[in-house]
Amino acid sequence: MVGLRENQRMVRHVVLLRWMSAISDAERTRIEHDLAALPGEISQILRYDFGPDLILEPGNYDFAIVADFGSEDDYAVYRDHPSHQRVLRETLRPRIESRVAIQFEIGGD
Amino acid sequence: MVGLRENQRMVRHVVLLRWMSAISDAERTRIEHDLAALPGEISQILRYDFGPDLILEPGNYDFAIVADFGSEDDYAVYRDHPSHQRVLRETLRPRIESRVAIQFEIGGD
Numbered sequence: 001m002v003g004l005r006e007n008q009r010m011v012r013h014v015v016l017l018r019w020m021s022a023i024s025d026a027e028r029t030r031i032e033h034d035l036a037a038l039p040g041e042i043s044q045i046l047r048y049d050f051g052p053d054l055i056l057e058p059g060n061y062d063f064a065i066v067a068d069f070g071s072e073d074d075y076a077v078y079r080d081h082p083s084h085q086r087v088l089r090e091t092l093r094p095r096i097e098s099r100v101a102i103q104f105e106i107g108g109d
Numbered sequence: 110m111v112g113l114r115e116n117q118r119m120v121r122h123v124v125l126l127r128w129m130s131a132i133s134d135a136e137r138t139r140i141e142h143d144l145a146a147l148p149g150e151i152s153q154i155l156r157y158d159f160g161p162d163l164i165l166e167p168g169n170y171d172f173a174i175v176a177d178f179g180s181e182d183d184y185a186v187y188r189d190h191p192s193h194q195r196v197l198r199e200t201l202r203p204r205i206e207s208r209v210a211i212q213f214e215i216g217g218d
Contacts (some may be wrong), residue, residue: 012158014123014173016209049121051213056181064123064211066175072165100125100209102173104160 008108010046011069013078013101016061020097023062027095028052034087035065041083044074061100068106075103117217119155120178122187122210125170129206132171136204137161143196144174150192153183170209177215184212 023031032050039045047068053060069075078084132140141159148154156177162169178184187193 011163012173012175014125014175016123016125016211049213049215051215054120054181054212054214056184056212057210059210061209061211064121064213066121066123066215072163075165100170101166101168102125102170103163103165104158104173105163106158106160106175 008070010106010108011072011075011103012106013065013067013069013075013103015065015099015101017063017065017092017096018098019062019095023095031063031091031095034091038078038083038087042078042081044069044077046070072103119215119217120181120184120212121215122174122176122178122184122212124174124208124210126172126174126201126205127207128171128204132204140172140200140204143200147187147192147196151187151190153178153186155179181212 035048035050039048045067048066050063050065052063067075067078069078144157144159148157154176157175159172159174161172176184176187178187
């Protein structure tokens with residue numbers, strides 16, 4: 001990837017969400033549309049994966065967002081970026097019953 | 110992943126753990142040693158990332174495991190594999206206070 005050095009330490013940000021109630025197809029479309037726009041607006045995002053639980057196991061959370069960054073500072077830029085904050089405020093938070101998160105270190109590709 | 114093609118569908122398995130109490134350096138070494146052995150024993154694992162929370166944010170979970178597979182069937186092989194079950198039984202479960210998980214679809218690299 002452009003700007004990524006070989007064997008670079010990376011930071012993976014993981015968020016798992018449980019919705020307050022089952023979301024409609026229209027809500028899911030909006031959520032995925034709004035998230036899909038973020039890598040184009042926040043250049044610090046090196047890889048961005050998200051999606052609903054495949055319902056293979058009981059008790060799972062409902063939705064995952066996994067974002068990879070080149071550094072802790074780049075993660076913080078994403079966290080605080082107005083575009084991300086707007087998606088959190090307008091699209092995600094109104095639907096969230098519970099949220100768990102972690103940032104951990106991974107090797108670069 | 111942004112720009113994925115439909116024929117590159119993969120399954121990402123995410124587990125976040127909270128320990129019952131702070132783990133020692135020796136316990137952490139054992140956990141990471143035991144997990145690091147699994148990709149060599151379970152060929153269905155395409156990518157395996159794990160590690161402790163970087164403690165950038167309050168309220169995070171303590172430890173993440175993220176495993177990528179080529180299919181739901183390959184994920185199930187991992188889930189049920191004796192080597193994985195042994196690590197769960199002997200290394201992880203005795204230390205877990207709470208666990209959240211999801212499997213979701215991602216694009217391949």
